[in-house]
Structure formats: C-alpha cells, structure tokens
Amino acid sequence: MDIKSAIKDIKAGKVSPLYLCYGTEKHQIQEFVKLLQDQLVDRDQRDFAVATYDLTETPVEVVVEEAETLPFLVPRKLIIVRDSSLFMAGKEGGKLEHKIDALASYLNNPADHSVLLFLVNGEKLDERKKIVKAMKAAGTVLSFMPLGQNELVEWVIRGVEKRGCRMDREAAETLIAANGVQMTSLAVEVDKLCLYAGEGGLIDSAVVEQLVARSTEQNVFVMVEHIAGLKLDKALSIFYELLKQREEPIKIAALIARQFRIMLQVKDLARQSYSQQQIASQLGLHPYAVKVAGEQARKFEAAQLKAILNDLAQLDYKMKTGGIDKVLGLELFLLKLGA
Known part of the structure; x- marks a missing residue:
C-alpha cells in the first residue's frame, strides 16, 4: 500500500492494527504519526491512549505486552515504537536481547484495542529477516523517501x-x-x-x-548556478555578500568544490544510464538536488569539471599554507571560471 492510500483509509476510519513506517524523510513520518494520533485519540485522552517506546532501551516483548493489555478509560490506544533496528540489517536493538518470537506471535493475532506503529529511520528494510516478511504479510508497511x-x-x-x-x-x-x-x-x-x-x-x-534568507550552502548552490549560466556579475555579488556575512573563504571554496564534484558524479552516473532516483540513492542526495546538478553539469564537459576540481584543490592548498590571500585567491578563481 502507498502512503496516499493509507492516509485515505485512516481518514475513512479504516485503521490497521499494525504499521511500519521507514525511510529518511522524517517530516513526512511525523505528519503520518500526527494524523494517526488525531484520528484515533482525543487530545485530552492522550496521556492514557498513547505510549511511546524505544527499542534501544526497551525489549520488544515489553511492547507486545503493552499492546495486549486492555486500554484504561479509552476504547483504543496507539503504541509508537522508535529505533526499530530489528527490521534492519545488523544486530537487533544493539545491547538489548529481543524476543522476536513474541512479536512474531503477536503479528499473527494483533489485538483490536491497540494500534502498533513502528518507526524505522533507514532507507530500506532487511528483506531477508522473517520478522520483516511477517510484518508485510500482517500489517501496513509504508516507505517515506525524499520527494522528487x-x-x-x-x-x-x-x-x-x-x-x-x-x-x-x-x-x-x-x-x-x-x-x-x-x-x-x-x-x-x-x-x-x-x-x-x-x-x-x-x-x-x-x-x-x-x-527567506539563504543558508551559506544555498548561496553557494545559487552562485554555481550563475557561474554555469555565465552570469559572473551575479555570482560575484553573492560571493561579496557572503564575505560581508564573515563567511570563511576556505569554507566557501570547499562548498563550491562539493557542488562541482556532485556535478561530475551525476554526469558520470547519467552516462552509465542510471536513473535520477538511482543517482540520488547512490550519492545520498535528494532527487531535486540531483536534477539541478544534472542541469548544471550539462553546461560543462567532464574534462572541464575535472580541471575545475583540480584548480580548487590547488587553491585550497595555497589558501591553507599562506601561498595566496584567501579572498583574492577565491576571487581570481571565480573570474577565471567565469571567463
């Protein structure tokens, strides 16, 4: 089931007794948790109806016991379980020993007075684990990844x-x-x-x-966009504004290098027929950032990008060893790049 269908069902009163939400988009997950709370529990009853656990601190069998216990003064309760490492690759729960069989048994016959919600911060689940397969068969598993x-x-x-x-x-x-x-x-x-x-x-x-004030990273992002579009005056204007804000030239140079490195990586992966989503996953970037970097990269040849990165490496060395004034060195680099 996708997120939109799950939300539609919840608003229609069709709530699953089991949910597993995973992914890297924390804001969307928080919105989903809020939706469940708003639909299931009156605000003045949340002290009785909402329980939160962390599997790095609490064994999963305690969570199961909570789910099986009848609610007090409310018809149904919501149990939120965070850091659910037992659904991902690696050792379940770190130092704690979890009785996975207790959870597996509960999944086969979940209580109708409880909604059990697992939150997993990670790109993917470990599909080899029996508990993951059991959750997919018994409950609703939703992926919250960055939007395109x-x-x-x-x-x-x-x-x-x-x-x-x-x-x-x-x-x-x-x-x-x-x-x-x-x-x-x-x-x-x-x-x-x-x-x-x-x-x-x-x-x-x-x-x-x-x-809306831009962060230093976003200012550099826009500055590189202006350089790619041959708008040197606008690029220099942003550079001087960053200096007024007392940003360190070495940091600015490093952020410029990062953006050109991403452009080269995107260009290389796109040439190997990787999709935008695959590139984003490979580089650990948002799909939107990959799209913009791809558009910027099309204005440069791969050899040009490599030469620019080499120039930035040499500039970084000179700036850190006192071989050139940091502001002057970065200014000359931008003028050369624009030319």
Whole structure:
C-alpha cells in the first residue's frame, strides 16, 4: 500500500492494527504519526491512549505486552515504537536481547484495542529477516523517501493552500532554491510566508526572495548556478555578500568544490544510464538536488569539471599554507571560471 492510500483509509476510519513506517524523510513520518494520533485519540485522552517506546532501551516483548493489555478509560490506544533496528540489517536493538518470537506471535493475532506503529529511520528494510516478511504479510508497511522535484513543489503549494494562501509554481521553486529540500525547514518557511501574506494572500517569487534568507550552502548552490549560466556579475555579488556575512573563504571554496564534484558524479552516473532516483540513492542526495546538478553539469564537459576540481584543490592548498590571500585567491578563481 502507498502512503496516499493509507492516509485515505485512516481518514475513512479504516485503521490497521499494525504499521511500519521507514525511510529518511522524517517530516513526512511525523505528519503520518500526527494524523494517526488525531484520528484515533482525543487530545485530552492522550496521556492514557498513547505510549511511546524505544527499542534501544526497551525489549520488544515489553511492547507486545503493552499492546495486549486492555486500554484504561479509552476504547483504543496507539503504541509508537522508535529505533526499530530489528527490521534492519545488523544486530537487533544493539545491547538489548529481543524476543522476536513474541512479536512474531503477536503479528499473527494483533489485538483490536491497540494500534502498533513502528518507526524505522533507514532507507530500506532487511528483506531477508522473517520478522520483516511477517510484518508485510500482517500489517501496513509504508516507505517515506525524499520527494522528487515535482512532488516537492506540489507539496509546498498544498501546504500554502492549507493555510489559506496562494502560491504559484515559480514561487514554490524559488522557495526550494533558497531554503533547500528539507521538508521540516520548508514547513517553517511556509508558515512564515503565510503569516506575512494573510488569509487569501498571494505569495510570489518577490515575496519569497524578500523574506527567506539563504543558508551559506544555498548561496553557494545559487552562485554555481550563475557561474554555469555565465552570469559572473551575479555570482560575484553573492560571493561579496557572503564575505560581508564573515563567511570563511576556505569554507566557501570547499562548498563550491562539493557542488562541482556532485556535478561530475551525476554526469558520470547519467552516462552509465542510471536513473535520477538511482543517482540520488547512490550519492545520498535528494532527487531535486540531483536534477539541478544534472542541469548544471550539462553546461560543462567532464574534462572541464575535472580541471575545475583540480584548480580548487590547488587553491585550497595555497589558501591553507599562506601561498595566496584567501579572498583574492577565491576571487581570481571565480573570474577565471567565469571567463
């Protein structure tokens, strides 16, 4: 079952007694947990109806015992289990010994007065484990991985609309470019923009640029984008602004090198017919970042990217050994690159 279907079922009152949520997109997982809480438990009853466990501290048989115990003063309870390493590769639960058979037995006959929710922070489950197969057969297993570019843009627009405001696609893309792809920080920025716009207000790119401050990493990302587009004046403008903010030139150079390294890696993997999602997984990057890096990489030959990285390595050595003034060295590098 996919996430949308699971959410639709929950809102319709069709709640599974067993859920396993895994993936790296923590914000989406938190939203799913909140949805379950809101649908299952009244806010004033949560002290009685919601229990939270961590399998690095509590044996899984204790969780099973909690699930089998009748709820007190509430019709049904939600049991949230974090750090569920027993579903992933490696030793289950670290130092603790877990009685997996107790959980396996419970999965065969889950209590109707409990909803057991496991949260796993990891890209994939260990499909070789019997307990993973048992959970897939008995419950609802959901994957929460980073959204693609279009999905992320749509998620931002929906978030704005839920708050009673309006935002076009260009403004959403501007927000992602300025803030980055982390959904938690994007949600914070959406809240701020909607407070500024007011009920029914329109949030356009100009408003985003006015209110959303870029991090150093995002400034470097945009600076490289300007360099790739041969907009040297804009790239230098960002560089000088970073210096005004007292950013260390060595750090700026390292971030520039990181972006060009990603461009070279994306270009190389794309040439080997890797898909965007496969490249993102291989490099540990968000699909949106891979897409933008791919677009940037198309403006350079592989040999050019290697030469740029070599120049950056030499610049880094000179800056750290006093062979050149750090600001002047980075400025000359940008001028050479733009030329």
